Amino acid sequence: MQGDAEHDAAVLAVMRAVRGFGDAHDRMSAGMKQGMAMNASDLAALRLLIIREEEGRLVTPRDVSAHLRISTASTTKLIDRLSASGHLRRAPHPSDRRARVIELTDAARHEFFRRFSPHLHAMREAMARFSAAELAVAERAFRVLGAAIDRDD
Template sequence: MSERWLPQTDHEHAVMRVLTSIRSMSDAMERMHSGMKGDMDMNATDVAALRLLIIREQQGRAVSPHDIARHLRISTASTTKLLDRLEGSGHVRRQPHPTDRRGRVVVLTDESRQAFFRIFGVRLRAMREMALTYDERELELIERFLDDLGRAMDPPA
């Protein structure tokens, strides 16, 4: 176990303030996702799977059950149970992969997509409006920082 880090220099104190802000943002994200769990009658893993589907859909990328298992770090058996539950509640459909006859993809239902944006729409709009107050250079720096931070938090296996 590592010792507690105590900043010494002005730069290290600035780093500590950034890390404290990240913790505050993480707490706010957790509260936002907890609200969605209650609003959509889902558990945390269900919500995380829907978020993955929304993001990949916006990127134009298909999602396989294996992608979901890897993203959530759960077994294929757990993924099957999760998809059975989400399909049974009308949130997703499993359908043939568009280019691989043997594969399947998971897609959101229109109802689930609408519920997601109805619940998150106000928050997403507020986040977008806040981001619009920054100029392009600042946004590029923020994007680079967040991408680097994500990689640091989730190193390759």
């Protein structure tokens, strides 16, 4: 890529914007964790379940463990905690009699979206100001940045 001062300044400006977005996202997540009486892993597990549900994909305890990068024992404790609080339930796997899947309860889905919907609406309104081409560049940039920092160091 380019090494000139203008390009370097643009890279720095984007990195500052990403940091600002990250800070805002952290504050939003902290508010949701507090409002839902959850820790960061609990909320991340719920987000995983929401995303997979929207994609029509099942979630197993192994998926939760891999996504959160936590041990099997920690995953079991997390699932037990979220089951006891009424946020999720274990269910039989539809095609593997030996396996279980994890599902959101209706109450958890409703609570999550009640708290998250205003933020989602605000983000959609903000992005509506951009052209499809601009949004494609932003999506690519976020994917590349995500991949760059999401490593098992």
